[in-house]
Amino acid sequence: MTASQPVEGVPQELVVAVVPAKDEEARIGATLAALRLLPQVGAVVVVDDGSSDQTAHVAEWAGQVEVVRHERNRGKAAAMTTGVARAQEIMPGAPVLFVDADLEETAVELGPIITPVLVGMAEMTIAVLPPQQGAAGLGLVVRAATAGIRQLTGWEPTQPLSGQRCLTREALLDAMPLARGWGVEVGLTVDVIRSGGRVLEIPCEVRHRATGRDLASQTHRARQLADVSLALAERSGVPDKVREGGIEGSRIAREQGSRLAQTARERGVPLARRTASQVNEQVQRHGRPLLDRARAAYEDRARKQHPDA
Secondary structure, three states: OOOOOOOOOOOOOOEEEEEEEOOOOOOHHHHHHHHOOOOOEEEEEEEEEOOOOOHHHHHHHHOOOEEEEEOOOOOHHHHHHHHHHHHHHHOOOOOEEEOOOOOHHHHHHHHHHHHHHHOOOOOEEEEEOOOOOOOOOOOHHHHHHHHHHHHHHOOOOOOOOOOOEEEOHHHHHHOOOOOOHHHHHHHHHHHHHHOOOOEEEEEOOOOOOOOOOOHHHHHHHHHHHHHHHHHHHHOOOOOHHHHHHHHHHHHHHHHHHHHHHHHHHHHOHHHHHHHHHHHHHHHHHHHHHHHHHHHHHHHHHHHHHOOOO
């Protein structure tokens, strides 16, 4: 693979790559080496989010990287926020490129999402990845995220959960504070569009570790769905009572996810799979009505603001 070359006429402005990472010692070294091949990347910040392995040490050994550590795991959104703060200290005002730690050598293919932000064509770009080998999800989280973004903004994304994004500093500030946990990408999309930012999706030949259908993957999806539902609810403009319902639904899903992992350890896979099914039922029970009410409230508000539309 080859690095993207500077485009004629592009201002010689650089971005700061922010890499949130947890337990990625086997992959982060290759990811960082690939990022250094991108001429538009002026600095790299790795946020080790409470890893139990040598992720931070591998990043430090890679050289030319700022490493910030969380003593305990605080979640992806918190790691991204920490990275943004350090990026501002290193290169004040520079755009930020968010990069997942497991891209390895394919991180060099992220050039196409950097240039449009540097030349002022977009306030945020999102990498659209090709089909990932080994991916085995059923699309529940993607469908929920797509529908929610469409309902709240009128724009329908192709890959609403893609973590490879480049943003201007101004767009990023408009989106602060970031939606928590795994709802961060959905929150970013809604917030940037609502603040008037232009968003582009751009195909990139990037590959990462696919999520399968084992117990850990099912638990991750349940928590991801809960966080996505909460991010949408928090941006829906519905009454506080409905917001509280979203928080309650998220809490239930997270507790069920923890029970799933414990059940797997104690009683084996078949019973844990039944527990995984219960997770989805709980999220749907609490999250779907919440999103329906959010959509109705949003449409009613739009009619009142534009009665002649």
